[in-house]
Amino acid sequence: MTRVLHRFADRDAMCEAVAREFLAVLAEAVETHGSAHAVLTGGGAGIGILDAAARLVDTERNSGRNTAQLAEHTAGQAPVPEWSQVHFWWGDERLLAGGEAERNDEQADAALLRRLVAEYGLPEENIHRMPSTELAVSPAQGAEAYSADLAAFADDEEDDEQRARLLLPRFDVLLLGVGPDGHVASLFPGRDSLTVSGVCCVGESDSPKPPPSRVSLTFDAISTAERVWMVVAGQDKAAAVARAFTDGTAVEEIPAVGALGRAETVWHIDQAAGSALTEESTGD
Numbered sequence: 001m002t003r004v005l006h007r008f009a010d011r012d013a014m015c016e017a018v019a020r021e022f023l024a025v026l027a028e029a030v031e032t033h034g035s036a037h038a039v040l041t042g043g044g045a046g047i048g049i050l051d052a053a054a055r056l057v058d059t060e061r062n063s064g065r066n067t068a069q070l071a072e073h074t075a076g077q078a079p080v081p082e083w084s085q086v087h088f089w090w091g092d093e094r095l096l097a098g099g100e101a102e103r104n105d106e107q108a109d110a111a112l113l114r115r116l117v118a119e120y121g122l123p124e125e126n127i128h129r130m131p132s133t134e135l136a137v138s139p140a141q142g143a144e145a146y147s148a149d150l151a152a153f154a155d156d157e158e159d160d161e162q163r164a165r166l167l168l169p170r171f172d173v174l175l176l177g178v179g180p181d182g183h184v185a186s187l188f189p190g191r192d193s194l195t196v197s198g199v200c201c202v203g204e205s206d207s208p209k210p211p212p213s214r215v216s217l218t219f220d221a222i223s224t225a226e227r228v229w230m231v232v233a234g235q236d237k238a239a240a241v242a243r244a245f246t247d248g249t250a251v252e253e254i255p256a257v258g259a260l261g262r263a264e265t266v267w268h269i270d271q272a273a274g275s276a277l278t279e280e281s282t283g284d
């Protein structure tokens, strides 16, 4: 599977472009399959994309176009999905009390999801949060609970053996931020979680980035997604991005290299994040 690199001048340009494509993928999935499943990420770029999506959704509503027109992907316009059929999941979560500002879901709520529920008809029950400390006493228990939530939406089309085996929904698009250490979701360099297989979720009790307790999808689960989109902005990511595009870099060193989608794997990076890439590593 070839990785594709999409470069942007800055973080804002990247977030706007990814948000537009994200909405288009959701709209198309609802059209084709009757529902759409998106996996969200935390982090600066991940939340920036949701902020940008919120602006696009509002702009489209204020444009006065009707639902059929909004579903069309025409240049300059953002297609908008039928929100009642969209489901949101997470690639990882910080195991904290519900509503804590550091939780990825809380940040996503503030950026986009609350508004979709209040104004656009997204059912609250379509927001599939990873457990909080009220519901899981340990990361392992959180991983088990989220696996059960995912299994309730297992895709019965069974066009992917691994997806069927792990009892996962069809993830139409899965966003991943990349940390300065190369981590994705809560899969950190050198950790046992990198090699956990045969299950869809894993607990991390000693994350090098606070808070220490986290729940994450595994690489087995990530690789069932149709589209895996890395979203990376900022100078502090430049070294990790360059390592990720160096031949032979191991998953143990830069976990992001292990994140590959079924149909596509796209790295969206801004100029700062790509500043240490060489022509040789990208084939430019």
Ligand SMILES: O=C1O[C@H](COP(=O)(O)O)[C@@H](O)[C@H](O)[C@H]1O
Pocket (backbone or CB within 6 Å): 041, 042, 043, 044, 045, 046, 092, 093, 094, 104, 176, 177, 178, 179, 180, 184, 185, 186, 209
């Ligand atoms: O802790 C986390 O960090 C990563 C990356 O965050 P960033 O702010 O450096 O972009 C994020 O993708 C992940 O979901 C999150 O839990």
